Amino acid sequence: MKKTLNRRQYKIYNLLKIEEDVKVNDLAKKFNVAEMTIRRDLEKLEDQGLVKRTFGGAILSANTDITFNHRKTLYVKEKQSIGYSAAQYIQNGDSIFVDAGTTTSHLPRYLSNNLAISLVTNGVNIVSHIHDSNKEKILLGGIYRDSTRSLVGPITQSHLENLYFDKAFLSASGFSVEKGFTNSNSLEVQIKQKVMKQSNEVNLLIDSSKFEKNYLHKIGDLHDIHRIFTEKMPPDSQKIVIKKLGVELVICDSFLQ
Structure with missing residues (x-):
């Protein structure tokens, strides 16, 4: 990071590491x-490649690895609890999709060794957590995004074309x-939208820090998930x-006691 940033700009950048996006009006009030x-x-932060400006605010730049590395250190206990609870809903013989994410990455860690399932993912971080031989693992191809450890783009879409899932677990x-x-x-x-169309059941894995936050691109509506x-x-x-x-709400607190 260049040394020409002032203290407020450093604080905005550090806030973005936690919040993932910021709004101009909120920052103006915060810093008076x-x-x-x-x-x-x-x-100025965008000129240095640290953020990308959006309508009314900014997000962390996708060109920096800190987006993934920093996010995976946040709300760890919460994400562990969510991953553990979600894993309990997977049954023997299921074909599932687990997308790339710091929350969804905890799900495969808690899959029973006795489960024989097929798991498809676009997340390099997902497949690296599965080691038992009775689970078929399919890692989709595509354009690699270092900031999310994910594979996306037309190749990924085409690989999904003839795949259908009992359950999808999305972030x-x-x-x-x-x-x-x-x-x-x-x-x-x-990718998320394509998977939703080809899944019998869609599960959303989010920690409470995501509540009441809206980003540029809509994945789906509440009625699209189960x-x-x-x-x-x-x-x-x-x-x-x-x-x-009629959406089931599962409160996960196994690691928060």
Whole structure:
């Protein structure tokens, strides 16, 4: 990182490592400065390749490895609990898809050695956690995104064309009952949407830090999923809508006791 950043710009960058996206109006209030000042800060961070500006805010640049490495150190106990709980819903003989993500990466760690399943993934970090021989592992090809350890693009889409799943386990960067579940990268979203169409059951794995956050690209609506795994009960306003739509809500706290 260049040394020309001022203290506020450093703080914005460090905040992005945790929050994954920021809004200009929120930052202006937080630092008690004008929105134009924040826009100049984000422009400078973007010039240095640290962030990518979005409509009304910014996200971490996909060109830096810190996006993945830092995220996997956040909310570890919560993600372990979610991965463990989700693994209990997988049955012998299932064909499943697990997408790339720091939350979904905990699921394969808790799969029973006795389970004979077929697991398809676009995540290099997913397949590296499975070692027993009675599980068929299929790693899709495609364009490798270092920031998410995932494979995406037309090749990945074509590999998915004739694959169908009993259950899909997907991650998202943001979730709200109004906007559905979202992500900042269109290539990642295309894979998730393709998998959803070819799955009998769609499970969303998100920790509570993703609640009430919306990103540029929509993956799907709440009615597109069957089950949500999270470690904390969402706000009452969200919980009511989730239950009204018949989506099962699984609160995962095995590692939080």
